[in-house]
Amino acid sequence: MARSLAPIVLFTYARPEHTRRTIEALQKNTLASDSELYIYSDSAKNEKSAVAVAEVRSYLRTVTGFGRIEIIERERNWGLADSIVNGVTTLVERHGKVIVLEDDIVTSPHFLTYMNAALTLYADMPQVMHVSGYFFPLTDTEAATLPPTFFYNQTSCWGWGTWGRAWKHYRSDAATLLGDIQTAGRLREFDMDGQFRFSSTLRANAEGRQKTWAVKWHASVFLKGGLCLHPCFSLTQNIGHDGSGTHGKHDARYFDPHFSAATHVTLEQGALQENTTARAIATRFLARLRPSLFTRFYTLLKRSLSL
Numbered sequence: 133m134a135r136s137l138a139p140i141v142l143f144t145y146a147r148p149e150h151t152r153r154t155i156e157a158l159q160k161n162t163l164a165s166d167s168e169l170y171i172y173s174d175s176a177k178n179e180k181s182a183v184a185v186a187e188v189r190s191y192l193r194t195v196t197g198f199g200r201i202e203i204i205e206r207e208r209n210w211g212l213a214d215s216i217v218n219g220v221t222t223l224v225e226r227h228g229k230v231i232v233l234e235d236d237i238v239t240s241p242h243f244l245t246y247m248n249a250a251l252t253l254y255a256d257m258p259q260v261m262h263v264s265g266y267f268f269p270l271t272d273t274e275a276a277t278l279p280p281t282f283f284y285n286q287t288s289c290w291g292w293g294t295w296g297r298a299w300k301h302y303r304s305d306a307a308t309l310l311g312d313i314q315t316a317g318r319l320r321e322f323d324m325d326g327q328f329r330f331s332s333t334l335r336a337n338a339e340g341r342q343k344t345w346a347v348k349w350h351a352s353v354f355l356k357g358g359l360c361l362h363p364c365f366s367l368t369q370n371i372g373h374d375g376s377g378t379h380g381k382h383d384a385r386y387f388d389p390h391f392s393a394a395t396h397v398t399l400e401q402g403a404l405q406e407n408t409t410a411r412a413i414a415t416r417f418l419a420r421l422r423p424s425l426f427t428r429f430y431t432l433l434k435r436s437l438s439l
Contacts, residue, residue, distance in 0.1 A: 138251050138293060139168040139227050140198075140244070141219050143212065144235040146176065146184035148191060150371060151235045158233070159197040163244040169198040172219045177209040188235075213345040217304070224296035229255070231293040236372030239265065239291060243367040246397040247293050250281070250361055259404055261298035261358030262349075265291035265367040267410075268417040275364055280398045282407035283359040284414055287350040291368035302352050306337035309351040322354055328418035359404060363397050 140158070144151050158164060173189050176182040192203050206215065216232070223230040231247045233239070243265050254260040266288045270278070303309055310331060313322050323329050334351055336342040353360065 136252065137163060137167050137248055138229045138231045139170060139223055140231045140233065141170045141172065141223050142233045142235065143172050143216055143219060144188050145174045146181040146188060147235055148184060148187040151188050152191060153238055153371060154233065154235050155195055157238040160241045161239060161244040162241060163248060164198055166199050167244060168200045170223060171201065171203045172215055173203060173205045174215050175206040175209045211343065213343050216345050220299060224299045229293065229295045233291055236370055237291045238369045238371050240367040242396050243291060246363060246367055246399065249399045251293050251295065253399060253401060254361065255295060257404065258297060259357065259359050260361060261294060261353045261356065262287045262360040263293040264288035264360060264362045267362040267364065267366055268414055270413065274413050277409050278364045278407065279402065280364050281361055282402065282410050283405065284362050284410040285354065285360050285406050286414065287346065287353050287360055288362065289346045290370045298358065301356050302349055304348055306334050306348055309348060309355065310334045310338055312355055313351065324415050324418050327415050359406065362410065
């Protein structure tokens with residue numbers, strides 16, 4: 133087995149078909165047979181999900197096609213956020229780097245090649261803290277304005293990787309993270325010039341209304357001035373936007389039409405700074421995701437009438 137390859141960690145719960153599609157796509161990756169795969173299977177939180185969890189675990193025990201497979205069956209329900217933070221922490225402490233997938237992320241056959249190359253190329257550059265396999269869908273005109281890879285400083289988490297040197301800066305206290313961003317006068321920047329309210333999710337975590345991990349990682353990297361590498365064309369697709377996920381809702385707008393044709397990514401070290409064109413494209417895309425003024429007013433009215 134190639135020791136230089138990053139281990140892969142996959143987090144599963146109670147979606148047998150999604151898990152199967154995720155693993156089958158991963159098996160088709162060029163480096164799969166040389167890679168270590170760690171699978172964390174969370175325990176059922178209630179009787180309703182117990183059958184699906186059992187079905188997932190039964191399938192996981194049949195998986196082959198990787199250099200080594202270790203299945204960690206949780207004895208209690210950790211929840212997605214705690215399970216991911218614990219699993220990533222365990223693996224970067226053991227291996228120094230990791231590639232992270234959830235059970236609804238289908239990968240291109242070139243995903244592992246790209247991720248391993250990036251994790252090697254930027255291993256000794258502390259400013260680079262995150263490698264993503266996903267970027268928002270691009271028009272052909274937009275794609276022509278971007279290089280094959282670039283830095284856009286959002287920790288996109290639909291197939292991603294990091295190093296122990298970066299993950300050690302992960303902070304779990306949402307209230308402190310939010311306070312530090314506000315004190316630095318960078319709230320609007322954090323919220324993509326006001327177009328996407330990451331701070332609302334951070335505040336919901338601080339107030340106990342949500343329990344997520346990704347926005348805390350994003351805020352942790354943001355406050356450290358970290359860089360996040362992205363490919364021009366996505367090497368992953370999130371199939372959980374069918375409404376089946378822990379936090380997912382049905383939404384096809386994230387699907388990249390170039391995904392099925394995605395090829396080997398040319399990876400060359402670029403300037404260690406955020407690509408302003410990529411940020412502008414991302415800001416426009418996120419702005420389009422915001423509900424219209426009418427929709428927001430209608431939702432607020434419904435909530436008011438239900439009080």
